[in-house]
Amino acid sequence: MSEVQRLEHPRPHPARTIVYMIVSFVFRLLQFVLIVTGIAVGVSTAVVWVGFPILLATTSLIRWSGDREREWLGSMLRVPLPPAERRPYDGLPLLRRWIVRLSDMTTWRDLAYLMVAFPLACLEFGIAIASIVLLPMAVWVTPWLGWLHGELGLALLGPDRTKRLEQKAERLQASRARGVDAAEAERRRIERDLHDGAQQRLVAVAMSLGRAKSKFDQDPEAVRELIDEAHADAKLAVSELRDLARGIYPAVLGDRGLDAALSAQAAKSPIPVDVSVDVDPRPPAAVETTAYFIVGETLTNIAKHSGATEATVKVWRTDDHVVVEITDNGHGGAEVRPGGGLAGLADRAATIDGVITVVSPVGGPTVIRADLPCQW
Numbered sequence: 097m098s099e100v101q102r103l104e105h106p107r108p109h110p111a112r113t114i115v116y117m118i119v120s121f122v123f124r125l126l127q128f129v130l131i132v133t134g135i136a137v138g139v140s141t142a143v144v145w146v147g148f149p150i151l152l153a154t155t156s157l158i159r160w161s162g163d164r165e166r167e168w169l170g171s172m173l174r175v176p177l178p179p180a181e182r183r184p185y186d187g188l189p190l191l192r193r194w195i196v197r198l199s200d201m202t203t204w205r206d207l208a209y210l211m212v213a214f215p216l217a218c219l220e221f222g223i224a225i226a227s228i229v230l231l232p233m234a235v236w237v238t239p240w241l242g243w244l245h246g247e248l249g250l251a252l253l254g255p256d257r258t259k260r261l262e263q264k265a266e267r268l269q270a271s272r273a274r275g276v277d278a279a280e281a282e283r284r285r286i287e288r289d290l291h292d293g294a295q296q297r298l299v300a301v302a303m304s305l306g307r308a309k310s311k312f313d314q315d316p317e318a319v320r321e322l323i324d325e326a327h328a329d330a331k332l333a334v335s336e337l338r339d340l341a342r343g344i345y346p347a348v349l350g351d352r353g354l355d356a357a358l359s360a361q362a363a364k365s366p367i368p369v370d371v372s373v374d375v376d377p378r379p380p381a382a383v384e385t386t387a388y389f390i391v392g393e394t395l396t397n398i399a400k401h402s403g404a405t406e407a408t409v410k411v412w413r414t415d416d417h418v419v420v421e422i423t424d425n426g427h428g429g430a431e432v433r434p435g436g437g438l439a440g441l442a443d444r445a446a447t448i449d450g451v452i453t454v455v456s457p458v459g460g461p462t463v464i465r466a467d468l469p470c471q472w
Contacts, residue, residue: 162206297333402426
């Protein structure tokens with residue numbers, strides 16, 4: 097899976113979720129017993145100083161377990177949790193180190209997650225065992241439970257609110273910069289298409305008409321041929337200008353919306369494409385345009401490179417997002433590479449603070465998903 101500036105996480109695979117729930121139960125039980133026992137014994141014996149080493153060891157266990165949980169959630173449930181940012185304490189005496197750890201909110205958030213995760217692990221363990229027997233539960237229920245568990249991990253083990261706001265500001269700045277780059281690339285493409293296409297046609301029209309004017313009295317037959325040539329070039333120029341205008345903003349999109357525009361795209365595809373669109377109420381024009389070009393460029397790439405025999409396009413709206421999902425049955429292996437087609441899709445989505453997610457295992461299928469916000 098490749099992710100482009102993504103903070104949210106997709107639903108995990110059912111098999112990974114079941115393995116996570118079963119294996120986690122053992123570790124959560126051990127963590128819960130050791131942490132609760134360490135805190136109880138350490139607090140009760142602190143009055144005679146024996147409890148302080150126990151509390152110090154328990155604090156270290158909490159922090160170590162929190163770090164392992166971040167890695168475990170990332171590898172099994174595909175939760176994009178960065179490493180914890182903890183307060184530095186290098187060079188301090190042992191007691192001062194412990195005080196710094198206790199004053200670090202990340203430590204308490206680790207503890208909160210570990211305490212909440214144990215009763216959840218008991219419930220998830222039972223559901224995972226039942227899912228092995230009941231296939232529909234394994235396919236539909238466990239991924240949603242894994243997703244909910246990942247949300248809990250993001251809330252308690254992810255960056256705090258201040259850090260999340262800083263990261264959001266950095267992402268917005270980066271997305272705006274990428275949007276400017278994408279707009280500049282689009283401007284250069286339009287200039288190039290005008291120069292190499294319609295402009296050359298119009299120059300040819302002017303030259304043909306100029307030659308016809310010079311021969312108007314001497315060679316009427318040659319004048320007729322030159323006018324016919326100019327007429328043909330003029331029609332080609334009009335056609336190229338129409339195609340260029342359609343590339344900037346297709347008329348059917350503005351008049352009839354995404355459903356009609358994407359259906360028209362699918363009809364031109366060399367492979368069968370099934371289209372499903374449900375975006376009521378109608379999203380902003382910028383979102384529609386971005387979705388339209390993402391689908392168009394993806395279908396073009398599928399036809400050229402994937403080896404697929406069919407594809408599906410699903411577009412739906414949540415409260416504040418339009419989700420575009422394109423799936424094909426090709427050979428897979430697609431990746432987001434700098435300067436590549438998928439990176440271009442990500443840049444286009446970034447112009448409105450959208451994100452692209454690519455899941456394309458070798459052998460397929462490939463799923464390209466765009467989450468486009470309707471407010472920014």
